[in-house]
Amino acid sequence: MMGERTVMQEALFYGFSLERHVPDDHLLRHIDRFVDLSSIREHLRPFYSETGRPSVDPELMIRMLIIGYTHGIRSERRLCEEVHLNLAYRWFCRLDLAAAVPDHSTFSKNRHGRFRDSDLLRRLFEATVERCMAEGLVGGEGFAVDASLIKADANRQRGVPGSEGLPADATSHAVQEYLAVLDDAAFGAATPVAPKFISIADPASRWTAAEGGFAYFAYSTNYLIDLKHAVIMDVEATTSIRQAEVTAQRRMIERTQDRFGVWPQKLVADTGYGSAENLAWLVHERGIEPHIPVFEKSSRSDGTFSRSDFTYDHKRNVYICPAGKQLMHYRRAFSTPRVGVDEHGLMRYRASLADCRACALKAHCCPTQPQRNVQRSIHEGARDMARDIAKTDAYLVSRCERKKVEMLFAHLKRILKLDRLRLRGPNGAKDEFHLAATAQNLRKLAKLIPSGAPAMAG
Known part of the structure; x- marks a missing residue:
């Protein structure tokens, strides 16, 4: 029917x-x-x-x-x-x-x-970190750090040349926030280089083509995660250049240590964090092992010897060239001691002119120069430590663990749909990144702590 x-x-x-x-x-x-x-x-x-x-x-x-x-x-x-x-x-x-x-x-x-x-959204995010710690999801032994580009709510075709600056009549909330962070190392003061284009709608966003495709305006979300269960320990919004991201890494480590008392033994990151200054900060100021590839610029492509072909003798403070000759910082004592460090923190070690002139390897060492010189950073000790760590099995494990932070960024963009910002200005980016990190930590808790389990880990 x-x-x-x-x-x-x-x-x-x-x-x-x-x-x-x-x-x-x-x-x-x-x-x-x-x-x-x-x-x-x-x-x-x-x-x-x-x-x-x-x-x-x-x-x-x-x-x-x-x-x-x-x-x-x-x-x-x-x-x-x-x-x-x-x-x-x-x-x-x-x-x-x-x-x-x-x-x-x-x-x-x-x-x-x-x-x-x-600062409510920061407080909300930190509450999720505290809960993850209470539930035993934070190991505290190893951290990983990375940054990911998030497109800004700014039309890439409506930018003005960076050399011209903003129009005088630009007075939006985003413009006011941009002017407020010009001296912030995570934004305006991150680099003295003027961007190619500036967005009138969101001038604090950075014109970037870092992903190899079309350039666009973007911010960077920076994550510091614990490697045990990929819990996000801290998050920071910055402009999309490497110097700002390294600054964010330092701020996040300091804030995590001050706020939660968590002091990791090692930090895992990619080559962008492998500058001499940053490695020295990790090793000497924070006592953290850098499981980070060293950022090298000394390799040569013309077939001549690179700096890595010279051996440094710590006891005598000299370099030994492939021919067995010494390269010294200074070859005589000065009545007034000299520091011998340039503005970039580099010391220059020079070979003897007589040694180079008579050397059979000169054509493979310094064919266009009368003598060979090698530059050494004042932070080379930290770089050597990072190089030694890179030869260990623990480093290989760390390289695999670093993928955990990349997976969080993939989840952020594909599942949480945060591949483009909805809010403008540094504060808008900060709000969205805090809420997204809060959501990811809550989803982590929901996934790893089954229903019916005790409220807190013992």
Whole structure:
């Protein structure tokens, strides 16, 4: 018998429970166990007036933002629509069926005011790190660091030449933030080189073609992760050049040690972090083993001997050339001692003119110069340490472990959909990167700590 469509009739009362309609295996159920926002109200209290109409609950806004970043919902307008319609989202936000969802403009108002003034999103991210540590997911023995380019919300065809600077009538929020970070080593002061183009819409973003394709405006998100379970220990937004990313690495290590008391034995990174100055900072100032390829610029392509063909004698402070002759820093004593270090932190070791003139290997060593010289960095000891580590089996393991941070970036862009920023300015990038890292740590907790497990690791 053919059935007939039932006409919906409004009932006077409903026996409906959101709790029963959210599946036990839903991602938000697993994440909800690790979301503790009880301290938010007290943290934000100084930023609210004691009089006037009640505001939108800040805990509700944070829960909605967590939904958006854990589920790749990039638009706050769409996020409000999804929370209005989705039962699981309402359950996570503690909204019953009749409760109203905040307007999308509420997020913008709070972001430019209370959230940034109180550094709330940084506090939220650090809370997830503390929970990962409490659950035993942080080993603390080895860290890895890397950066990834994220496209800025700026049209690549609407930039002005960097030599011309910004127009006088550019006064947006992003422009004001750009002017505020001109002296910041992670942005304007990272390099004295003017960019080829500047975006009027978001001038703090950097014109870059680092990925080998078309150039575009971008920011860099920098991750410092623990190698045990790839928990993100810190995150930093910078302009997209290597000097700024190395600065971010130092800030993240210092902040992690100060904030959480975690002091790793080793740091794993790629060649971009292998400069002499950075290796010396890790070894001498932080006592961290650099599992990092040394950034070398001494190799020659013309067939003549490179610096690596010369052996350094630590005891006598001389280099020995392939012919067995000495290259010395100074060949006589000066009445007034000389430092002998140039502005780049390099010392020059020279061979004897007589030795080079009579040497049978001169054509393979310095065919166009009367004598050979070799430059040595004042940080060469740290570079030698990194070279020695690179010969060990532990270094091979570290090279494989470094892929964990690259996998996090792939997850960030493909699953969380953060391949292009929605907010502008350094603060906008900072907000998005903090929320994305928070979402990734929460998803990590939900994946590795099964339901029914003890609340905290023993």
